[in-house]
Amino acid sequence: MSATNAATRYDALIIGAGHAGAQAAISLRQVGFAGTIGLIGDEPVAPYERPALSKEYLAGDKSFDQLLIRPDEFWTENSVELVSGERAVGVDPSAKTVTFESGAIVGYGSLVWATGGVPRRIPVPGGDLEGVLAIRSKADCDRLIEALPSIRNVVVIGGGFIGLESAAVLRARGATVTVVEALDRVLARVTAEPVSRFFENEHRAHGVELLLGVGIDSIEGDDASVTGVRLSDGRVLPADRVIVGIGIVPAIEPLIAAGAEVTPHATGVLIDELCRTSLADVYCVGDCSVLRNGPGMRIESRQNAHELATTAAKAITGITDPLVLVPWFWSHQYDLRLQTIGLNVGYDQTVLRGTPEERSFSLIYLKEGEVIALDCINATKDYVQGRRLVERRARVEPNVLADTDTALKDIAAAH
Amino acid sequence: MKFTVTTREGEARDVEARDGLSLMQNIRNSGIEELHAICGGSLSCATCHVYVERVPAGVALPEKSRDERDLLEASDFLEDNSRLSCQLTCRPELDGLRVTIAPED
Known part of the structure; x- marks a missing residue:
């Protein structure tokens, strides 16, 4: 060409x-x-x-x-x-x-x-400064990796998957990490509150500072690069690099x-x-x-x-094979494996299966009594076995779903 | 290392593997596309399921993790020698490994 x-x-x-x-x-x-x-x-x-x-x-x-x-x-x-x-x-x-x-x-x-x-750019003054990075491409990532040995403070804008996954890795690599999220909880777009709160606790336990319900006024810098992030409440966070993960x-x-x-x-x-x-x-x-x-x-x-x-x-190629999609997603943060099956759009009820304190649990989403999605944290078995409930939009009583003594496959078989 | 993979159609193929890549990647890279490996080796699906038919003498494969076991248990075609091929890394000691691709769930 x-x-x-x-x-x-x-x-x-x-x-x-x-x-x-x-x-x-x-x-x-x-x-x-x-x-x-x-x-x-x-x-x-x-x-x-x-x-x-x-x-x-x-x-x-x-x-x-x-x-x-x-x-x-x-x-x-x-x-x-x-x-x-x-x-x-x-x-x-x-x-x-x-x-x-x-x-x-x-x-x-x-x-x-x-x-x-x-990557969506952050529409504030300084949003295009050197050192304000996205994580969407190899080139983005390489710029960050290259800088890692010489940086201490990283501010992550956006508490979604990209932001939280990056925060986890950067923390493990020794950086001081602050995550700033405009909404009042992380992962708000994709999950319900118990899962958000669980991940917030984990990040805090790993030394990440989480600022929720806070906006960004501007990104500050000198001729060379970014130096800080000015928040909507007036505070200025020092920053050697800023990662923007806002979709x-x-x-x-x-x-x-x-x-x-x-x-x-x-x-x-x-x-x-x-x-x-x-x-x-x-x-x-x-x-x-x-x-x-x-x-x-x-x-x-x-x-x-x-x-x-x-x-x-x-x-x-002339082969008609219409889409039948049951979406699934995964995220890794620290030693946590989040696996989601289904879309929780329009849910009107959630059921907690297991206990977040044990760092292995699932949150099951229902809509009009039918199972539409599961978020499974260190609970691959639920993720695997819950698929059938989602595919069939099974109608299961919440107390049955919450009973960890009964495997989801047995519940699926009975519905 | 070299390994032999048998496709769902029963065709056995010898593959010259790249060490350090997973068995899943090596199977796919050899042009066998029936191994979907939809999650790309992230232990979040079971679409790279194989049966391990022969392991070289004196070599033990790594134990399955709990996640690998849980994912495999969801398959209708689980056997004692089932593995997720994304969890096996090709290395020289595994020369002569024989696997068969499991049926599609």
Whole structure:
């Protein structure tokens, strides 16, 4: 692919070489797609496991090599043309071409849009200072790792998964860590209060300072770099580095401009059960997509990326295999393993199974009496066995769910 | 090291492994895509389930962790020699290992 070669065209062109894009290419070959495949991403490296960035990679437990989704030779051996460092800026759905920042124009038979999102920047003065970092890409992480030996104070803005996972790793690596969360509890967007409070206690026990219900006024710095974070209550926290983990903005402008139907607030590109957008021969998968007739939100997970990519690859190859998604997620912090099955959207009741004090428990979410999700902390058995309850939206009495003497698989079998 | 993996279709393949990577990664990297490994080796799914058919003499595989046991127990195809291939690291002593990919749950 080059700017001068206007004749470049792929039967399947995949934009975005993260997990969803890579998996789309892998799945296309697996289901027997015989056409040409282009996999074009804007990062300078081959596709890799993004979830590990804020965990094993930042901790130094895994090398980048171990994060590669496939070894470099895989792509050539499978006739996937992998192009790195090219950012798509426009889509012409009638000419069936994609335009890149470099000026290159590439044609497609089918287009798979898998660009994910870019980290949301904090809209305060100083938000773009040197030393204010996101953790979304290898490059982000490398900048932080490089600085680690010489930094002491880290302020993490945002008490979501990225923020808390980073805080745990940085604490273990000896940094002084403060997490600032605007809401009154951590993980507020994804979990209920007992789980939030449990994680808050754990972080505090590990020496992380948590400031809840506090906003950010500005980020302060000198010519070289960030020096501190000014809070809405006037306090200034010293900071050698600031990590901003306040979500992503989906990278979908070119598709919006091309006329693809998106959600009301442009939080994602609307797709059907075969991952088709409203544009002919244009599919959208991974973090930047929102399923029509689904929960109405982006599902930012490795599993979602994997399953949507596989569905789209099949659809492109003429195999109709509609999505049936029971989402699951995981997070590692310290020696804690949080595993979630299902989405708790709209829950009206929670049941605690086990005791947080023992550092092994589950929180079960019900909606109108039916099990819709479980958060399992160091409780893999519940996570595994609770899946069936979620799949069936089982109607189980709370006191039965809370009884740790009865395995969830036995409860599932009886319902 | 070299190992042999038998696919669900019964085809046995010899794979030259990269030491230090997991057995799951080495199987996948060899072009066998039926091992989904959806969580990428994070002990959060059981889609890299294999049966260990032969371990080189004098070598013991690491014990299963509680999490690995719990995940495997959810499989309808659990056997005594079931393992999650993401939990086994390829190393020279394991040369000659033979595994079979378990059926899909």
